[in-house]
Amino acid sequence: MSNYDTLETTCCIAGGGPAGIMLGYLLARKGVRVTVLEKHSDFFRDFRGDTVHPSSLEVMHELGLLEELLRLPHQRVTSVGGVIGDYAFQGPDFRHVPAHCKYIALMPQWDFLKFLSDRAQIFFPTFNLRMQHEVVGLSHDNGRITGVLAFGPAQQPLHVRADLVIGCDGRHSIVRKAAQLPLREFGVPFDVLWFRISRRHGDPQRVFGTVNYGKALILIDRADYFQAGLIIPKGSVEEIRQRGLDDFRKTIAQIAPFLDGRVAELKDWDQVKVLTVQLNRLERWYCPGLLCIGDAAHAMSPAGGVGINLAIQDAVAAANILAGPLREGRVTEADLAAVQQRRELPTRITQAAQAFLHKGFERAFKNTGPLRAPWQIRLFWRIPGVRRALGYAVGIGVRPEHVDQPQQAKYGPAGGPAGAVRRPRGSRLSAFAAGIGTGLGVAVTLLRKAKAPGRHNSSRLAA
Numbered sequence: 001m002s003n004y005d006t007l008e009t010t011c012c013i014a015g016g017g018p019a020g021i022m023l024g025y026l027l028a029r030k031g032v033r034v035t036v037l038e039k040h041s042d043f044f045r046d047f048r049g050d051t052v053h054p055s056s057l058e059v060m061h062e063l064g065l066l067e068e069l070l071r072l073p074h075q076r077v078t079s080v081g082g083v084i085g086d087y088a089f090q091g092p093d094f095r096h097v098p099a100h101c102k103y104i105a106l107m108p109q110w111d112f113l114k115f116l117s118d119r120a121q122i123f124f125p126t127f128n129l130r131m132q133h134e135v136v137g138l139s140h141d142n143g144r145i146t147g148v149l150a151f152g153p154a155q156q157p158l159h160v161r162a163d164l165v166i167g168c169d170g171r172h173s174i175v176r177k178a179a180q181l182p183l184r185e186f187g188v189p190f191d192v193l194w195f196r197i198s199r200r201h202g203d204p205q206r207v208f209g210t211v212n213y214g215k216a217l218i219l220i221d222r223a224d225y226f227q228a229g230l231i232i233p234k235g236s237v238e239e240i241r242q243r244g245l246d247d248f249r250k251t252i253a254q255i256a257p258f259l260d261g262r263v264a265e266l267k268d269w270d271q272v273k274v275l276t277v278q279l280n281r282l283e284r285w286y287c288p289g290l291l292c293i294g295d296a297a298h299a300m301s302p303a304g305g306v307g308i309n310l311a312i313q314d315a316v317a318a319a320n321i322l323a324g325p326l327r328e329g330r331v332t333e334a335d336l337a338a339v340q341q342r343r344e345l346p347t348r349i350t351q352a353a354q355a356f357l358h359k360g361f362e363r364a365f366k367n368t369g370p371l372r373a374p375w376q377i378r379l380f381w382r383i384p385g386v387r388r389a390l391g392y393a394v395g396i397g398v399r400p401e402h403v404d405q406p407q408q409a410k411y412g413p414a415g416g417p418a419g420a421v422r423r424p425r426g427s428r429l430s431a432f433a434a435g436i437g438t439g440l441g442v443a444v445t446l447l448r449k450a451k452a453p454g455r456h457n458s459s460r461l462a463a
């Protein structure tokens, strides 16, 4: 490695997505020297979810950043609506979650990441973000990971030596591959075609999903346009392309007739991005000198829109557990195991719930005619408390994490007084809803486990 430039740091984070930037911020806030390597030159890239959930907004509140964050353009989603064939319903209701923000903030992911990384760079001298630095491998010494190998903007090789490497480089993680951490894949029956279509006065607001004619369409309100996602059976992209753009436009108008006059805006396949969906999880998230979190440890599907939140919660837990040992130069494998132990159950339950939703999509794909919602679904949405419980399960999630020493950031841009941040106390109803939310997740996991023997291995979820 004689031709490599060398950089010394305490913690090297590979990947500047929600997990990497949040973890970098939190560790630097605790005085840890941290270097984040992000392969892109900016945060602007394909749509990967725009949702900042109540529990993530709570983390921002605990960091004293909420007020300023909410000055960025965003929409507030207090509930999610949907149509299944002939049946319209209101889904998860976030208005009662035990958090300061009782809504999901729809905000472009690049705005959120830029906001947080800018603040980290301004407030904390130990935070070092290097854009256009692609991690290509790991360095080892005596069976221990000692750093990463990367290429900078002009392809110059760089060796970052670190006490700990944290892989936050997403679902195609180079870090986890290089460390040969054992991965379990769970089959996903669909992919998503993303595109934009204009929005008009009187259209559905916020987030809206519709399932019919063997397809599902998600529309996310972005003020003057919809970020739209057509959910298609896995591997059917080529077939859809071959049938032509006109057929694609007709499909959209068939599922969402109010878009009929606007589908002509789709003039070229370049306007339609294919995103292959994965669901997987590492069996072990760490090895000596290395830990993976976020999608690098467990790729999440877009079902339920919870992946960003889970990545942020992982980052909070990792920072709470590792900041002290990192600062004192005494990180052990037991500390890394503690992070996996803390975050594995929420991940398993959330992935089991996503796999359950995938099964629903699979069934819907089989009926290519007009869909009639089954009575079980109609009954389900009438159960008292179910919308609140799902609002909790989606908005807060299983085992929400809280920032260690939550006080207004010392250099708080809002200039708020330093001091302890009050956590909203959950009402008894919220606690009840939380119980149902968690119970639903556990029930889904157990049901899947009970049915597992007859299934194909690749689609099984370990519970």
Ligand SMILES: Cc1cc2nc3c(=O)[nH]c(=O)nc-3n(C[C@H](O)[C@H](O)[C@H](O)COP(=O)(O)OP(=O)(O)OC[C@H]3O[C@@H](n4cnc5c(N)ncnc54)[C@H](O)[C@@H]3O)c2cc1C
Pocket (backbone or CB within 6 Å): 014, 015, 016, 017, 018, 019, 020, 037, 038, 039, 040, 047, 048, 049, 050, 051, 133, 134, 135, 136, 168, 169, 170, 171, 172, 173, 174, 192, 275, 276, 277, 293, 294, 295, 296, 299, 300, 301, 302, 304, 305, 306, 307, 308, 309, 311
């Ligand atoms: C189509 C689609 C829609 C989704 N919609 C939602 C949604 O609405 N809400 C939601 O919560 N979740 C959604 N998700 C899931 C969500 O995107 C992920 O779960 C979440 O982004 C994970 O965050 P992360 O930081 O772990 O990884 P990522 O967001 O994938 O970030 C990884 C970062 O690492 C960088 N990187 C990768 N490789 C390298 C390398 N070798 N060197 C340096 N940098 C590297 C990448 O450029 C990226 O910035 C969606 C996923 C898909 C596929």
